[in-house]
Amino acid sequence: MHNKLIALLILTSSLFAGGDAFIYRPEFHSSLLQIELETTVQDDDSTTMEKYPAKGLLYSLVLPGAGQWYAGAKLKSLAFVGVELTSILAWSNLRQKGDDVKIDFEALANLHWRLDLWYEQMFFIPDSLGISIFGSHDIQILLTDGTIIGSSEDLNGDAIPDWTTYEVDDVIRDRDFYENVGKYNQFVGGWDDILDESGNVAFEITAKSVGDSTEWLVMTVNRDTYLDL
Template sequence: MLKSFSIFSLSFLYLGFLFAQDTTVVEVQESIQDSTSVLLIEQEQVNYPGKPLIMSLVLPGAGQYYNKSPMWKTASFLGVELGSIIAWNYFFKESQRLKEDYKAFADLHWTLNDWVTNRFEPPTQMHESMSWTNFTALTKLTGTHDLSLIISGDLANELNLTQVSSDSLDIHPGWIQSGDVVVVRDGHFYENIGKYDQFLGGWSDAKDAWYWEEKDVGDSTEIIIKTPLKENYINQRYESNQMLSAVKYSITVLMFNHVISGIESVWTNQRKASDDQKLEKTSSIDTKLSLVYNPSNPGGIGGLRFALYF
């Protein structure tokens, strides 16, 4: 509220016109015979909406605290921030744990030797009147995808090679018997053995427990070939991927919390500034008359104080 404060004493008159949002009190001691006065001076305070914005972008809720908003707003943004960080940390650790679990499972139950053996010595078990050889993907090692192989020892010296594609085994299956060929177990490997039928033969239960089933893919039906171990592996990978999705959601919530807190802090800041301006324009005029104390006078009265507020 704009204020103007003037002080009248028996021997001296002060008149001050004050225009600002906040007031600063300055004591003025006058060496006058019989009066001591206090003058209120208002200084203009500039409103900076960018300050709560930056504060909220750095720490959600800080801008709301700066604006002196209800505490539930500050607590809400801080709560979402803390919850998102805790969720991100939990889901990330779980995804990594599950990832290590399904990798260990695959390392134990999928081998290059089984894959090559089942290719050239197909299982005799049939499933629903269909045999292993009825599926093209199971009768060859080549296909739409491949695995990386590392060659070492005498075989590497003989071939003058250290790395080849798994497609080579369809022509040279005997390389497996040398013991000098190992598969590269990278992300590419762990995806392929669970996703594509051509690698089904590498699972240790493929010879006795393989089966096929139909899968509805919308406008058509797809035949999926599995084994119990492969099904288990697929489920483990799915759980790990679900945790990774939760990590992404947590990060998204974290980012939006910063942005929304920043936008809300600026909006509240500007609304309060607008309300203050309206209040200043519609304020009424008040007056106040009181005595000024002066210890130098016998009666303690040093003058009259007249205040005008508008």
């Protein structure tokens, strides 16, 4: 029954529509599904290719500039490719420079900031500056038994960091460590050039304006170099 109805619809459609009913007409077709059609021009017997914007769009999504090439704008296509390659090379170069700075940054701290000096050398900092090993920032200390404690931990309240009374393996050199040892006076005692080879004070105290107040910075050559990286 269904087959008979379909056949009847096709027959009546062809009768009312005439002989052009089954000719493909691209204007009634979705642009995303259209295919290239070759049409023969009778006057000069040449063949032209009809191109569809949707196809150029798809090409551009796959490869920038490919859509312009497909559309015939080859110079514009080459310009797009050139800009794309330049951007990729610039990004790669900047990323490499950033990685190099990070390596130098960490290497300097690893070489010149020592946990075993930090607590002892803080006593050379003038009390008038109000700088203490205790502060609002913390680094993590790894003990030999695998325990990790904060550098400002003082459970018995004797103003001596607990980690100084334990067997210490090393400081955990993570992102917080590399930021804190350069940025805050609290950690300045760990730099190995606080004192010179003769044991004399080798740091400088400089003033830094912070809004309506003044912050005093204890600077060593290594710390200053570290902050400049």
